[in-house]
Amino acid sequence: MKHLSERLLVVGFVSSTFLIALLFFILPHHRFSELENRYLQAAPQLTWDNLISKKFAEETESFITDHFPFRDKWLWVKSTSEQARLQQENNGIYQGKDGYLFEKFLEPDYKKVQRYAESVNQFASNHPTVKMTFMLAPTSIGIYPERLPWLAPSYSQKKVNQFIEESMQNDLNFMNGINILEQHATEPVYYRTDHHWTTFGAYLAYVAYAEQQGWQPFSLKDFSIKTVSNSFLGSYHTRSQFTGLTPDTIQTYTPLNPVHTEMYIADTDQTVTSMYDESFLAKKDQYSYFLGGVHALMKLTTALDPQQIAQEKLLVIKDSYAHNVLPFLTNHVPEIHVIDLRFYNGDIGVYLSENDIKDVLFLFNTATFVEDAALLKLN
Numbered sequence: 001m002k003h004l005s006e007r008l009l010v011v012g013f014v015s016s017t018f019l020i021a022l023l024f025f026i027l028p029h030h031r032f033s034e035l036e037n038r039y040l041q042a043a044p045q046l047t048w049d050n051l052i053s054k055k056f057a058e059e060t061e062s063f064i065t066d067h068f069p070f071r072d073k074w075l076w077v078k079s080t081s082e083q084a085r086l087q088q089e090n091n092g093i094y095q096g097k098d099g100y101l102f103e104k105f106l107e108p109d110y111k112k113v114q115r116y117a118e119s120v121n122q123f124a125s126n127h128p129t130v131k132m133t134f135m136l137a138p139t140s141i142g143i144y145p146e147r148l149p150w151l152a153p154s155y156s157q158k159k160v161n162q163f164i165e166e167s168m169q170n171d172l173n174f175m176n177g178i179n180i181l182e183q184h185a186t187e188p189v190y191y192r193t194d195h196h197w198t199t200f201g202a203y204l205a206y207v208a209y210a211e212q213q214g215w216q217p218f219s220l221k222d223f224s225i226k227t228v229s230n231s232f233l234g235s236y237h238t239r240s241q242f243t244g245l246t247p248d249t250i251q252t253y254t255p256l257n258p259v260h261t262e263m264y265i266a267d268t269d270q271t272v273t274s275m276y277d278e279s280f281l282a283k284k285d286q287y288s289y290f291l292g293g294v295h296a297l298m299k300l301t302t303a304l305d306p307q308q309i310a311q312e313k314l315l316v317i318k319d320s321y322a323h324n325v326l327p328f329l330t331n332h333v334p335e336i337h338v339i340d341l342r343f344y345n346g347d348i349g350v351y352l353s354e355n356d357i358k359d360v361l362f363l364f365n366t367a368t369f370v371e372d373a374a375l376l377k378l379n
Contacts (some may be wrong), residue, residue: 001238003322005096005294014079014261014367020315029190031181031216033296038141040056040105042069046117046375052216053346058274080199081130082374086156086196087103088149088198089149089150089152090240090241090242091105091239091240091241092239093236093242093254094148094149095240096144096147096149096152097146097147097148097149098143098147098192099192099193099245099246100140100147100191100192101192101194101236101237101240102140102141102144102147102148102154102191102236103141103236103239104132104152104153104154105139105140105141105154105155105157105366105367106120106153106154106155107155107159108155108371109370110163111289111378112370112373113163113164113167113332113369114167114374115376116369116370116373116376117167117168117247117376118163118167119167119375119376119378119379120134120168120172120362120375120378121167121169121172121376122294122378122379123348123349123379124169124171124172124360125169126344126361126379127133127349127352128171128351128360129280129358130352130357130359130360131173131330131358131359131360132171132172132173132177132359132360132361132362133172133173133174133209133212133213133359133362134168134172134173134174134175134236134364135175135177135179135205135209135361135362135363135364136161136175136176136364136365136366136369137177137180137181137197137321137363137364137365137366138157138158138161138165138177138178138181138365139157139190139195139262139365139366139367140190140191140195140197140270140365141154141157142156142157142158142161142178142186142366143178143182143185143189143190144190154269157178157320157366158178159169160366160370161176161177161178161366162176164366164369172284174310175208175209175212176296177205177365177366179204180204180205180208181204181205184201184204187200188200188201188292189201189204189236191232191244192234192245192248193233193234193235193247193248194232194234194236194239194248195234195236195237195365195367196234196235196287196320196321196323196324197324198251198324199250199251199252199253199324200251202324202325202374203220203253203330205325205363206325206328206329206343209276209325209329209361210310210332211212213311213359214368215308215310218255218328218331222255222256223253223255223256223305224251224253224254224255224256225251225252225253225254226251226254227249227250227252227280228249228276228278228289229249229250229281229286229289230247230249231247232246232247232248232249232250232286233245233284233285234248234286235245235287238284248323250286250287250289251329252276252327253327257337259302259303259304259308259331260273260302261274261275261300261301261302261303261327261330262300262301262302262304263291263292263298263299263300263301264295264298264300264301265292265295265298266295266296266298266299267295267296267297267343268310270321272292275290275291275300275303275327275330276289276290277289277291277292277293277325280292280293287288287320287323288355290323290324290326290327290358291323291326294320294340294342294343295338295340295343296339296340296343296344296345297338297340297344298337298338299335299337299338300326300330300335300337300338301334301335302330302331302333302334302335302336303334304331304332304333304334305318306310308332310332310333311332311333311359312333312334312335313333313335313336313337313355313356313357313358313359314329314333314335314336314337314357314359314361315336315337315339315351315352315355315359315360315361315362316329316336316337316338316339316360316361316362316363317339317341317348317360317361317362317378318338318339318340318361318362318364319340319342319363319364319372320364321364321365321368322363329358335357337351337357339351341363341372341374341375341377341378342372342374344377345377348377348378
């Protein structure tokens with residue numbers, strides 16, 4: 001009887017392994033995960049360079065993990081079981097106080113952070129006639145640390161931002177987002193379930209940048225504020241799959257004297273007549289309502305009254321924190337070029353020269369800055 005049960009166990013294990021492997025090859029491999037709101041690992045390329053650098057092995061592991069059969073269902077099961085155990089962390093997301101979710105932020109590799117800062121410095125040094133500003137926004141964990149679960153491990157983003165600020169050269173204007181947002185910490189400057197700041201948080205960043213540039217920013221009373229969604233469950237919810245959360249709201253700030261902006265998307269060679277894509281409000285990734293999501297290169301052209309023009313051109317080098325800031329900037333600059341370094345592979349110095357751009361705004365969040373090597377593309 002003992003031998004029979006052992007055989008059945010072995011047969012069951014081998015059969016299950018074979019079935020999972022079979023399903024892995026039979027089931028379609030999707031490029032984008034709606035549930036996790038991210039692109040999944042593509043099939044790895046087998047080359048000598050990839051083998052030697054271990055890139056092939058790393059990408060193979062990510063490919064198998066991302067395309068494991070019924071991955072979405074397993075994520076839900078894991079999250080449900082964690083909550084049943086009163087666990088307040090799942091997939092790197094904490095369930096905090098007041099309905100807020102937070103992404104775990106631990107001490108970064110300061111050598112890497114230094115390299116990224118030096119890349120920005122080198123870019124500024126290479127273009128001394130271009131006025132450059134770097135705005136570094138904290139994520140919500142940097143503004144609301146008191147809302148974390150008790151004893152949840154976390155590293156101070158204030159220390160990281162200060163280190164980056166001290167690493168930047170004096171000829172580059174550095175704007176610490178913590179200083180901008182801290183005084184408004186009692187207000188809804190971040191979504192509870194997403195990693196981005198709210199439109200109000202973006203408005204505060206716009207006001208700070210406008211004042212730094214010497215512009216006259218619009219006041220809140222100059223906008224019509226409209227709620228376009230009451231059902232937004234963002235990226236933190238997507239990753240954690242915590243249940244029983246109150247959805248966020250998404251708002252737009254439309255000037256009482258509206259201006260018309262056309263948006264050219266170089267990726268698709270397409271021109272659209274709005275900075276807002278309402279189709280995303282019916283999807284999981286509702287934040288992509290702003291600008292229609294991530295694009296490598298865009299150009300925003302606005303028909304401004306000459307008296308409204310604060311400067312002729314601006315290049316914004318950014319992550320997605322800029323998406324709900326850019327509509328505010330179009331009220332002052334008729335031509336705004338937008339580059340996402342994660343997807344743009346052109347020579348940015350050449351782009352500056354060809355388009356005669358004399359002002360650059362870098363806008364990144366702290367969590368992206370410390371992890372994303374794309375900043376090394378600047379030079």
